[in-house]
Amino acid sequence: MGKITVKHYLNKRLKPDNNGNDKIYPLYLSILYDRMSIRTPSAINAIWEDLTEKDFENKKFRKELLFKMKYEINLIERSVKKFIEDENVRQLRKDLGKVYPGKKYRSKNERLNILNTYIDYYTHSIFDVVSNELLKRIRNAVLNKLSNNFNELDLFDEYKLQDLFYYNNPVLYNIIVKYNLGKEYELYFIIWSRFHDYLSVQGKKYGYDMPYIDWIEGKGQKLFAEYLKTYTRHTDKWEKNFFTDEKILTSINIINEIINSHDYFDKLINRF
Template sequence: MAKQSKITVKHYLNDRLKPEIENGVEKYPVFCMIIFNRHTIRRKSITFLKLSINEFENKAYQGKYKKQIDLSLKYEIDIFNRIVEKFAIDLDKKNVSNKFLNFDSRYTYTSKNNELNQLNSYLNYYLSNIKEALSRYVYNENVIFEFKEKLEKVFNFGTKSEIKQDIIELLGNAEIFASDWDFDENVMFLKNNISEKSMELVFLTFCFEQFENYYETKITGFWCVPIFEWIFNYNETAKNYINFTKSNTKIIEFSKKIEIKFNENIILKQLETIKHIANDKDFHIKNKC
């Protein structure tokens, strides 16, 4: 068996860029360098930090977000390492990576080195978050579908199907389908007009949002939970999800407000939906950004 190439992941100050001057001190953006098999990828840190050399070398930055920054930098190194480790042993990585090319236009590589492009596309895909995909599944494929069915029972659109779509867009503009939990009347409007099955999915989006907020506070810093965790670290992530949701006060109170019978079976159903979305073979097509 060939010896696996060493993986190096580290943060650095990108002093090739023009510094930002703050109180007479030069500050540069923090980047992350990923080195594997003689290939190097450089990405701007998700923290979007700009630090002086002293602040960077001595972790001398302060402020109310210091804890989140520390968590983010630590998690960033960890998740990059784990994804590259997976890439190194993935026998189908060429096919998988080529499928993911240009998945995230913000970080697309167009190197003449195809393996570098493949590694970058692998990173882009497995760092992506499923929150928007979950929201699209809940609202576009379920909730809005029910509203369209209701409209068809009330109105005869004939050949004017675009009018039906206009009505749906009006509801969307009114943020009826938005996950803005500050508007009780929006949530109650949904509760009074969609099935219990779809309302359970709406409840899932609320639980998922609360879980991500918790995860960012405790583990990932500024990182949303990457799809990598839901695919390759599923058991641990699912366990954390169960333990958090079943005892979270906000979730329990929200379930009572919308009259959802909240129990472990509901949580397990939620995890099945999350797992289904994360492992969707067409995820890279449906959620390209």
């Protein structure tokens, strides 16, 4: 396996902003492997202000920012290794560019383009597919039940129905309970809600919400499981231990089933 080199740098080719006398440039990534080079914006820029040239050169990073940079480097390195593994057995995928159809892979080096798509694919967030699938299951069950209760369905016009299917909507949860859709759908709703909330927490800490490669390599499950242990909800009392070990395992398995489904890639490229 050839050497993989991933480094952060300030893109000084772009026009800087100013912070007093200091110039501020956006943070970029330099990715080198087997004489192929990719330069791309760091995902960290989405949530952290740009670094001053002086701070970057003196390596004066906040601990939180340094943690994100190290995590991002490791994430890219692992994604490049996926490319290497497939190339070694002559099974490179050439369809991964469909994940971000608006992104143009324009290098004359087709191998470099494929490497770029591998990085994008393995670092993509599983959020959209998981959220869409849980919503579909809940929506289908609720609408089917409401369609058999016309008086109840009449209370919802088209716009109210759109507002109903919101991940933290207590009205939706109450409908699931009221019509006895079952503990399975109650759990779908709570996982859906927790997954939304958790990803903002992970994004702030890691700079990425839930990369695909973290989940398929077993890291994502551990992070989400730890978060579920902190969950509380209000019924007739505060129930601090709703997520037992058994429910946590069931929740992780539900997401695993979505991620490992044969049509995951189709759901991913049709997520919007």
